[in-house]
Amino acid sequence: NSILDKDIHHLSGGELQRIAIAAVALRDADVYIFDEPSSYLDIYQRLKMASLIRDLAKESKYIIVAEHDLAVLDYLSDYVCIFYGKPGVYGIISKPHGVRVGINLYINGYLPDENMQFRSYSISFDLSPIPNEWRPEDLLLRWPSFTKEIGDFKLSALPGEIHKGEIIGIVGPNGIGKTTFVKIISGELQPTQGYIENFGISISYKPQYIFPEANKKVKDYFDSSIIEDPWFKEEIIKPLEIELLLDRKVDTLSGGELQKVFVAICLSKDAKIFLLDEPTAHLDVENRLTVARCIKRIVEKKNVAAFVVEHDIVTIDLMANSIMVFSGEPGRNGIANPPTSLRKGMNKFLKELGITFRRDPQTKRPRVNKKGSWLDRYQKEIGEYYYTEITAEDLKA
Ligand SMILES: Nc1ncnc2c1ncn2[C@@H]1O[C@H](COP(=O)(O)OP(=O)(O)O)[C@@H](O)[C@H]1O
Ligand SMILES: [Mg+2]
Incomplete structure (x- = not known):
């Protein structure tokens, strides 16, 4: 409603996306096509969009969606086709598979019925328990409660800590102060009230918006020794396919190439804390899951820590062990709640949304329960919105 009277040329990416989705959904058609509907949407808007498209399907309509957010795709679809091949060279479309099997095949990187391996490894969702209590010697940074006022917006942060080996996922709606929080931790902004004491901890920061400098090559941003480092080459440069980009000028890169390059630059620094904003x-x-894996590898290998602002639930699940859920009123006041375990934080956040997740018994990836299904109702009743020990297989038995 707040957008209806605005000039369409002044809308943000997320606002424009929501208007376009609504306009398409309101048409009376037999077939609806949505091309990447979750781009620019925050985590709440994505799940609302998915639920809207799902409702359209109830009216015996055909719907085709191209989507990169696996949780959204899973929730939306009855069938999936996997597109694989070599970007910019050729693409092959698999035959349709039921959504659960199709996404699992994608995660495994192998299509048995076509005898086609399109990725050399399978993506694993690590369910190893994280420590409930961090050891005092693992503490890297502690922030007190602080506030930041920018124009009409006020961010209030509650105290928190980050430890060696910890990846904190940051979630919340757009305009709630996630970027402001990360900028304050990085030292780029100072709080209005409160003071963060950093005892010489080095921080590497990838901002949300990247402004490439003219005439600078990708390789100029890297320390020459790190590009030659075998571990970094094998674990970061190769999987992100940056080798071919090293001699390119940064201002000629596409949005996706720029993102990969600046994530790699951030991870190449010798820092104790990595801050990655979206x-x-x-x-x-494919690249999303690779980025999650790269961040995880660096944190494990160097025993350092990371804050990652992210809207993609599957990506968060893949890497984070803790989560900060930002609440409040977007554009007015935001609250940075302290980090909690992934399970506890997601539980609180999904409760507000009225959506429950379970784990796929085979790949362990998180899946949205269909609204009103037995599991959905059961999980709501016991207050476990984010995966219970009960799997779909148990239910069948
Ligand atoms: N430099 C600025 N000038 C005016 N308003 C700003 C500035 N930076 C951020 N804001 C406002 O502060 C709020 C929080 O912004 P941000 O931290 O970027 O949110 P998020 O990253 O959660 O989307 C938004 O309403 C934004 O418009
Ligand atoms: Mg932001």
Whole structure:
């Protein structure tokens, strides 16, 4: 409603996306096509969009959606086709599979019925328990409660800590102060009230918006020794396919290429804390999962920590062990709640949304329960919105 009277040329990316989705959904058609409907949407808007498209399908309509957010895709679809091949060279479309099997095949990187391996490894969702209590010697940074006022907007942060080996996922609606929080932790902005004492901890920061400098090559941003480092080459440069981009000028890169390059630059620094603000925006699903894996590898290998602002639930699940859920009123006041375990944080956040998740018994990836299904109702009743020990297989038995 707040957008209806605005000039269409002044809308933000997310506002324009929501208007376009609504306009298409309101048409009376037999077939509806949505091309990447979750781009520019925050995590709440994505799930609302998915639920809207799902409702359209109830009216015996055909719907085709191209989508990179696996949780959204899973929730939306009855069938999926996997597109694979070599970007810019050729693409092959698999035959349709039921949504659960199709996404699992994608995660495994192998299509048995076509005898086609399109990825050399399978993506794994690590369910190893994280420590409930961090050891005092693992503490890297502690922030007190602080506030930041920018124009009409006020961010209030509650105290929190980050530890060695910890990846904190940051979620919340657009305009709630996630970027402001990250900028304050990075030292780029100072709080209005409160003071963050950084005892010499080095921080590497990838901002949400990247402004490439003219006439600078990709490789100029890297320390020459790190590009030659075998571990970095194998774990970061190769999987992100940056080798071919090293001699390119940064101002000629596409949005996705720029994102991958600046994530790699951020991870190449010798830092104790990595701050990544929306590192998967503009990336396809394959690159999103690769970025999550790269961040995880660096944090594990160097025993450092990361804050990652992210809207993609599957990507968060893949890498984060803790989560900060921002609440409040977008554009007015935001609250940065302290980090909690992934399970507890997601539980609180999904409760507000009225959506429950379970784990796929085979790949362990998180899946949205169909609204009103037995599991959905059961999980709501016991207050476990984010995966219970009960799997769909148990239910069948
Ligand atoms: N430099 C600025 N000038 C005016 N308003 C700003 C500025 N930076 C951020 N804001 C406002 O502060 C609020 C929070 O912004 P941000 O931290 O970027 O949110 P998020 O990253 O959660 O989307 C928004 O309403 C935004 O418009
Ligand atoms: Mg932001």
